[in-house]
Amino acid sequence: MNADFEEITTRRRIGLTLGLMGGLMTLYLCIGWMRVVDASPTHTVPTAIDDWVPFSLAWLPIYLFMLPMSWAPVCAFADRRNVHRWIASVLLMYVPAVPLWLAWPVTVPRDPVAVEGFWSFVFMLMRAADPPVNCLPSMHVAVATLAGLLIRQVDKPVGNGLLLLMPFIWYSTMALDQHWFLDGLVGVVIAVAVEWTTRKLMPVPPEAMIALDRRAHWGWIGPFLAAVGGVFVYWLVAV
Numbered sequence: 001m002n003a004d005f006e007e008i009t010t011r012r013r014i015g016l017t018l019g020l021m022g023g024l025m026t027l028y029l030c031i032g033w034m035r036v037v038d039a040s041p042t043h044t045v046p047t048a049i050d051d052w053v054p055f056s057l058a059w060l061p062i063y064l065f066m067l068p069m070s071w072a073p074v075c076a077f078a079d080r081r082n083v084h085r086w087i088a089s090v091l092l093m094y095v096p097a098v099p100l101w102l103a104w105p106v107t108v109p110r111d112p113v114a115v116e117g118f119w120s121f122v123f124m125l126m127r128a129a130d131p132p133v134n135c136l137p138s139m140h141v142a143v144a145t146l147a148g149l150l151i152r153q154v155d156k157p158v159g160n161g162l163l164l165l166m167p168f169i170w171y172s173t174m175a176l177d178q179h180w181f182l183d184g185l186v187g188v189v190i191a192v193a194v195e196w197t198t199r200k201l202m203p204v205p206p207e208a209m210i211a212l213d214r215r216a217h218w219g220w221i222g223p224f225l226a227a228v229g230g231v232f233v234y235w236l237v238a239v
Helices: 010-037 057-069 080-103 118-129 139-151 156-175 181-201 214-238
Strands: none
Touching: 010 080, 057 118, 057 139, 057 156, 057 214, 080 139, 080 181, 118 214, 139 156, 139 181, 156 181
């Protein structure tokens, strides 16, 4: 390592990630359920593109893959300053998102889906936890875009791979009736603007743009596989 490198321990990485992801997910769900409980008026933002996307449960694994992808950057950055820049970027994305969710909640009409197999069971659980509001902007698309933009600065193949995956995540949000096309578009705009802003305000020396060993990405892929596997075992035994 060079003199400009600032280390961050694995324990601190885990603590920061759990605190950030847990806190923001709690905020997201609380705002959503608050809107359901007080029956606030909601809005829809359909476009012609939404009419072209049929409902398909086959897109659920791609849609869910975004959840652990939200902390992929912390598994890519070796330098402490890049980790802190990732945290600042994620928090900054919520600055325009929260007022939109509160003042102008967008919803997507969702037809009921019969539970006929494992993935429809997972879909039922997801819908039971996530109310049909807080749709604009789509944080699924925003976080996926941000992860790719940040990681490509230290590991271009991985970052570019995540950016190539982002349109499929965007499509999955529409194919599952979770979001409108415009929700994803606003999410992309927010992510690009946030990444540019934090890059200017929180510069990191080129010498510190160091990637962790790629095996560290099991830190976000592993929990996803474990969670899906755990739900699958429960479904086999209890359903």
